[in-house]
Amino acid sequence: MQISSRFTLAVHIITCIDTFQNDYKVTSEFLASSTNVNPVIIRRLLGQLKNAGLVEVARGSGGASVGRPLNEITFLDIYKAVECVEDGELFHFHENPNDKCPVGRNIHNILDDKLRRVQQAMENELSSITLADVTEDLEKYLNKTQTC
Amino acid sequence: MQISSRFTLAVHIITCIDTFQNDYKVTSEFLASSTNVNPVIIRRLLGQLKNAGLVEVARGSGGASVGRPLNEITFLDIYKAVECVEDGELFHFHENPNDKCPVGRNIHNILDDKLRRVQQAMENELSSITLADVTEDLEKYLNKTQTC
DNA sequence: CTTTGTTGTAACCATATTTGTTACATTGAT
């Protein structure tokens, strides 16, 4: 099962805010135009990112800005902000294995630490990448005078 | 989003087959009893595992057996057999970012190799764990005279 | 203090995926 597009969408959004916040008021409409995603979806996602302290959003007057330096925002920060996967809960278990079967009785315990290692490996890699890496790559292509 | 229970279910199933195949005919009913999952779901999963060469299933006469030594069946083998995630497709993208926006035009390219590294880290860890590790742990708890 | 543009959120819908269930044709051994 794929990880929902909320993650890539969130990376897109914060990158966009950083790129344009000095020259434009970056509203949900603005971001909807760049992503081609409904503005309400954008606002809901901005809400999650705001709760995680990654962006700031101005009520009333409008516009979003980045909450801290891009090299201090890791992919893991974003992942945890928008995907609701608790520690050790990446893999879903079938609910009621048979207690009377020695396999059924123990399978959850036996798998737990192994699957936690898998989740940890993934999260380690996510935490090694920051939004600064993204904007660094973006510089190669970027022509800031061109907006959405 | 969590990874579907097909994965943990598949690990459970193959472990069960290995544990009981010498003493019982391990049918989809038998496995349904141990997992507490509908027998048709079991058969569908066994079909995927069979296609991947991980188990053998006897039509007509019934019963499943393990296809190769447990230390040669990695979690990655099982994951790939039951989850349909192509290489570099673990993360879902929003479909049509705006080509006229420098961020929208480049975000997919910029993220692709980074997200591939994340997927690779996860799959590396999955490939480092085998079903032999599971049965080794299971031995500690196991009383083979007790079935489901 | 009213207007204006924006955010936050509720309500509802469509779609996709997962899991469960019934039903039954096909199969292989006895």
Add this chain to the structure above:
DNA sequence: ATCAATGTAACAAATATGGTTACAACAAAG
């Protein structure tokens, strides 16, 4: 031939995602 089991189709239920309309709350500007 019988019988138990598999493979699979058809459908249902539950859940998650993404989209849409609508509107109250809000902050700034006139």
